[in-house]
Amino acid sequence: MIPVLERTMVAPNIHNLRLQAPDVARSAKPGQFVILQAEEDGERIPLTISDWDAEKGDITVVFMQVGATTGKLALLKAGDSIPTAAGPLGNPMELGNFGTVICVGGCYGIASIYPIARALKEMNNRVICVVEARSSFLFYWQEKLRKTSDEMIFITRDGSLGRRGHINNLGSIIPSIKGGVDRVIINGCNYVMMRGCEETRPLGIKTIVSLNTLMIDGTGMCGVCRVTVNGSNKFACVDGPHFDGHEVNWDELSSRRQAYLREETVTLRTSAPEKER
Amino acid sequence: MENSTSPAPKKMNLQRVEMSKQKPEVRRQNFDEVAFGYTPEEAMAEASRCLDCKKPGCVGNCPVEVNIPDFIRCIKAGDFAEGIRIIRQKNCLPAVTGRVCPQEEQCEGGCVFAKRGGQIAIGRLERFLADWEASQGINTGSIKKPRPTGRKVAVIGGGPAGLTVAGDLIQLGHQVTVYEALHKVGGVLVYGIPEFRLPKRIVRREVDYLTSLGVEMVTSYVVGKTRTVDSLLEEYDAIFVGSGAGLPWFMEIPGNNLNGVYSANEYLTRMNLMKGYTFPSVQTPIKQHHRVAVIGGGNVAMDCARTALRLGAEAHIVYRRSRQELPARLEEVENAEEEGVIFDFLTLPLACLGNENSWVTGLSCQKMELGEPDASGRRSPVAIPGSEFVMPVDAIIYAIGNSPNPLIPSTTPGLAIGRKGNIEAEEATGKTSKARVWAGGDVVTGAATVILAMGAGRKAARAIHRYLQTLEEE
Numbered sequence: 001m002i003p004v005l006e007r008t009m010v011a012p013n014i015h016n017l018r019l020q021a022p023d024v025a026r027s028a029k030p031g032q033f034v035i036l037q038a039e040e041d042g043e044r045i046p047l048t049i050s051d052w053d054a055e056k057g058d059i060t061v062v063f064m065q066v067g068a069t070t071g072k073l074a075l076l077k078a079g080d081s082i083p084t085a086a087g088p089l090g091n092p093m094e095l096g097n098f099g100t101v102i103c104v105g106g107c108y109g110i111a112s113i114y115p116i117a118r119a120l121k122e123m124n125n126r127v128i129c130v131v132e133a134r135s136s137f138l139f140y141w142q143e144k145l146r147k148t149s150d151e152m153i154f155i156t157r158d159g160s161l162g163r164r165g166h167i168n169n170l171g172s173i174i175p176s177i178k179g180g181v182d183r184v185i186i187n188g189c190n191y192v193m194m195r196g197c198e199e200t201r202p203l204g205i206k207t208i209v210s211l212n213t214l215m216i217d218g219t220g221m222c223g224v225c226r227v228t229v230n231g232s233n234k235f236a237c238v239d240g241p242h243f244d245g246h247e248v249n250w251d252e253l254s255s256r257r258q259a260y261l262r263e264e265t266v267t268l269r270t271s272a273p274e275k276e277r
Numbered sequence: 278m279e280n281s282t283s284p285a286p287k288k289m290n291l292q293r294v295e296m297s298k299q300k301p302e303v304r305r306q307n308f309d310e311v312a313f314g315y316t317p318e319e320a321m322a323e324a325s326r327c328l329d330c331k332k333p334g335c336v337g338n339c340p341v342e343v344n345i346p347d348f349i350r351c352i353k354a355g356d357f358a359e360g361i362r363i364i365r366q367k368n369c370l371p372a373v374t375g376r377v378c379p380q381e382e383q384c385e386g387g388c389v390f391a392k393r394g395g396q397i398a399i400g401r402l403e404r405f406l407a408d409w410e411a412s413q414g415i416n417t418g419s420i421k422k423p424r425p426t427g428r429k430v431a432v433i434g435g436g437p438a439g440l441t442v443a444g445d446l447i448q449l450g451h452q453v454t455v456y457e458a459l460h461k462v463g464g465v466l467v468y469g470i471p472e473f474r475l476p477k478r479i480v481r482r483e484v485d486y487l488t489s490l491g492v493e494m495v496t497s498y499v500v501g502k503t504r505t506v507d508s509l510l511e512e513y514d515a516i517f518v519g520s521g522a523g524l525p526w527f528m529e530i531p532g533n534n535l536n537g538v539y540s541a542n543e544y545l546t547r548m549n550l551m552k553g554y555t556f557p558s559v560q561t562p563i564k565q566h567h568r569v570a571v572i573g574g575g576n577v578a579m580d581c582a583r584t585a586l587r588l589g590a591e592a593h594i595v596y597r598r599s600r601q602e603l604p605a606r607l608e609e610v611e612n613a614e615e616e617g618v619i620f621d622f623l624t625l626p627l628a629c630l631g632n633e634n635s636w637v638t639g640l641s642c643q644k645m646e647l648g649e650p651d652a653s654g655r656r657s658p659v660a661i662p663g664s665e666f667v668m669p670v671d672a673i674i675y676a677i678g679n680s681p682n683p684l685i686p687s688t689t690p691g692l693a694i695g696r697k698g699n700i701e702a703e704e705a706t707g708k709t710s711k712a713r714v715w716a717g718g719d720v721v722t723g724a725a726t727v728i729l730a731m732g733a734g735r736k737a738a739r740a741i742h743r744y745l746q747t748l749e750e751e
Contacts, residue, residue, distance in 0.1 A: 037460060221523060222546050223543055255536060
């Protein structure tokens with residue numbers, strides 16, 4: 001069993017979950033994920049490791065409460081435990097001294113982009129963090145991100161902080177950056193990653209995305225995470241989850257991602273925890 | 278094979294004692310085990326048919342070398358406790374192998390009666406003893422506690438190969454830790470083989486037995502990722518890799534990534550390990566399908582079709598050759614037929630078809646006819662021009678095999694890897710190119726059977742034991 005050290009809501013519906021998982025913490029690298037279970041016979045869901053402390057032996061994931069399993073995770077408190085936190089899975093993000101890198105985060109991606117930004121900063125890149133949300137009250141981890149970036153740019157749908165609009169702002173942000181941009185990395189929902197890539201494609205800037213597909217085992221066995229990249233079949237769990245966003249077949253990814261939407265609502269209707277009924 | 282019988286010729290009784298099963302129309306509506314197993318009387322009647330050959334043909338055909346005539350003799354005499362003790366000396370998973378081994382090709386195939394169709398039902402007898410033992414409560418007293426050697430072995434993968442290695446080495450006094458990537462130990466026995474063919478409580482029981490012998494089981498630990506093989510080598514004297522199946526194969530036809538197209542690995546894992554068949558009482562979501570096409574003709578294909586059927590779908594097996602060439606065990610084919618699985622033989626899939634929402638609507642196929650025998654001796658199918666047709670289905674399951682799991686090969690320097698991504702290991706010992714590392718099962722051979730994985734585990738365990746005694750590699 002994996003002990004829960006902390007679970008807090010960092011923004012409406014977005015939760016921070018810190019777990020005692022020393023072996024995972026020791027091996028974790030930016031961009032890797034864990035497979036979690038809320039209970040023994042429940043689903044296995046992949047969540048990016050957004051922070052970790054190898055010495056203390058803990059890992060932090062940030063998730064949005066949307067379905068049955070995240071609903072259960074959202075009720076955890078310190079002292080509880082969960083049956084599974086397997087990882088770190090997937091390939092780490094490709095790191096290096098690229099020059100100027102824009103790290104884009106939306107939703108839970110605001111947290112998952114953090115270790116990537118931190119590592120890039122340590123490798124002497126000029127790191128510009130672009131975070132996106134519907135409104136300013138949905139931002140979180142701003143202090144952490146500020147420490148790891150040379151510049152922070154906010155986009156809000158309602159204009160309550162920074163630029164007004166959504167991720168398509170990237171198209172005007174990039175040309176405004178002096179000295180140019182060498183690479184863009186986007187973490188967030190499929191829509192944010194897809195639209196972001198549409199903005200960088202005409203500018204010819206290499207754009208890496210971290211895909212969140214359905215997964216079961218997460219170790220290269222079941223094949224549910226397959227995705228078409230540059231016309232060929234890839235498995236997000238062992239070939240990814242990071243791919244060149246300009247080569248991803250987004251329509252296919254979106255439709256595969258939504259395959260169980262209806263069933264998810266079935267469990268939401270029937271699986272409300274006893275204490276909530 | 279030449280078999281000699283006892284001096285006083287006995288009358289050959291070729292009538293196998295049948296094992297009672299749930300009626301097809303009942304069992305197709307539930308996930309309970311199909312066959313009930315022998316009663317003690319039935320087991321003793323079946324055992325009494327055995328001629329106790331001087332040179333038995335059965336033992337040599339068993340990948341784990343179970344002393345078959347001895348345990349049959351015990352059943353005849355009604356000494357079931359001694360019978361199971363004899364099996365357990367060589368086989369740490371008898372309740373499993375008694376159910377899923379292809380006995381017709383192995384032990385039973387070597388029986389002196391086999392040519393005349395009345396071979397002793399060795400598998401059913403083995404299952405009987407294992408189930409009898411369980412009904413009495415697990416008895417570890419039958420095995421002498423060995424003197425600890427102080428040597429430590431890590432087993433990577435808690436499937437049939439790894440569990441066999443663990444069982445063998447713990448009984449020789451070595452300290453054994455099994456690292457399993459999933460949250461339950463058992464490998465294909467828990468994620469792959471369905472409940473109605475191998476109830477999970479039986480796997481649990483066998484795993485518990487190993488734990489009671491002192492094997493340490495660590496779940497949700499992904500060796501290669503959580504910790505590398507090289508790092509484990511610093512702590513352990515020897516490592517066995519039995520990490521099993523990897524990425525599923527798909528045909529190179531259009532439409533594989535439509536929603537409703539599954540690999541058998543995904544479909545079965547969702548249903549078995551994740552208990553999807555009880556949705557929504559568990560949270561693993563599954564789709565209610567109406568008409569399912571399973572591509573392939575092996576045991577895994579049968580498992581998928583029979584699972585789909587139990588969930589209320591019309592289940593089709595789409596196979597490009599004829600019934601004769603089906604690689605599945607005859608018993609499983611017959612079970613599937615009885616339950617109402619529809620077999621579409623000599624049918625080659627051409628494309629998965631979908632609607633505007635990217636959901637499967639059909640499988641485009643072509644009819645085949647059998648031509649000349651190919652290299653494997655099977656008559657190869659040839660397409661009949663103009664015979665294309667569309668099978669309307671809302672789900673397609675690929676059960677055409679998989680490659681070995683990539684995690685250990687891709688994270689372990691110094692490990693020689695074959696062309697198919699498999700770990701290269703000597704057949705007789707399981708020794709890999711890397712010092713102190715042995716391997717066996719699907720990660721070496723590609724998709725095969727439970728008992729072959731166990732056989733590979735047995736050979737590797739023997740070699741590891743030899744090494745641990747001297748700490749000098751052969």
